[in-house]
Amino acid sequence: MKAIRTLPTLATVVAVGVGAAAPAAAAPGLEVPPVSPQAAAAGFVDVRTVVPDAVIDLRYATANNFVGVPLYPADARCLVHNSMAPGLAKAADDLRAQGDVLVFWDCYRPHDVQVRMFDAVPNPAWVAKPGPYARSHEAGRSVDVTIAERGRLVDMGTDFDDFSARAQAYATDGVSAVAQANRERLRAAMGAGGLAVYSGEWWHFDGPGAGVQRPILDVPVD
Numbered sequence: 001m002k003a004i005r006t007l008p009t010l011a012t013v014v015a016v017g018v019g020a021a022a023p024a025a026a027a028p029g030l031e032v033p034p035v036s037p038q039a040a041a042a043g044f045v046d047v048r049t050v051v052p053d054a055v056i057d058l059r060y061a062t063a064n065n066f067v068g069v070p071l072y073p074a075d076a077r078c079l080v081h082n083s084m085a086p087g088l089a090k091a092a093d094d095l096r097a098q099g100d101v102l103v104f105w106d107c108y109r110p111h112d113v114q115v116r117m118f119d120a121v122p123n124p125a126w127v128a129k130p131g132p133y134a135r136s137h138e139a140g141r142s143v144d145v146t147i148a149e150r151g152r153l154v155d156m157g158t159d160f161d162d163f164s165a166r167a168q169a170y171a172t173d174g175v176s177a178v179a180q181a182n183r184e185r186l187r188a189a190m191g192a193g194g195l196a197v198y199s200g201e202w203w204h205f206d207g208p209g210a211g212v213q214r215p216i217l218d219v220p221v222d
């Protein structure tokens, strides 16, 4: 990343589980460096310019993900297509009114990373099969998010990328009433911003046009 000024490094979370401490959000007032020319040309924005209090915990920039190795550079950032910006701002506003903040686990995902993920888990129910086009995360039009409340992740019943039936957005078996209510709270806030949950994963939300097949992008994630 060619940063104009260096942002503080977020604390690396070794294991983010239920009730785990969320990494701190960036200090307010810090300028977000401009995105790369390729990202700007693709209509991408850094989500911190849309949700200033967002907690950015890109799990694929760490080894704490289902592949077990970092797939992004350590200074990767959360890029989203600008069509998601109003919805994310609205969702964050609604959550902020409840004392909560959005935590971003994944945003724009380069095509080559999607290929590596599918090689690791070649099950299209859990990992989107890479195609000759970009959609969803590969188009910057989907995000993986959860909620932090007073600096702690709320109980959603599973961790990120939990490839079990309990990860389904509306699962009830093995998911506590508290976790079900928290998932509903997240869906309500995101839904107010026009962002729709993927029924297969409580953390995955699609923005407008996420399902449309578009040309594969060559945008760096940092």
Ligand SMILES: [Zn+2]
Residues within 6 Å of the ligand: 106, 137, 142, 143, 144, 203, 204, 205
């Ligand atoms: Zn996702």
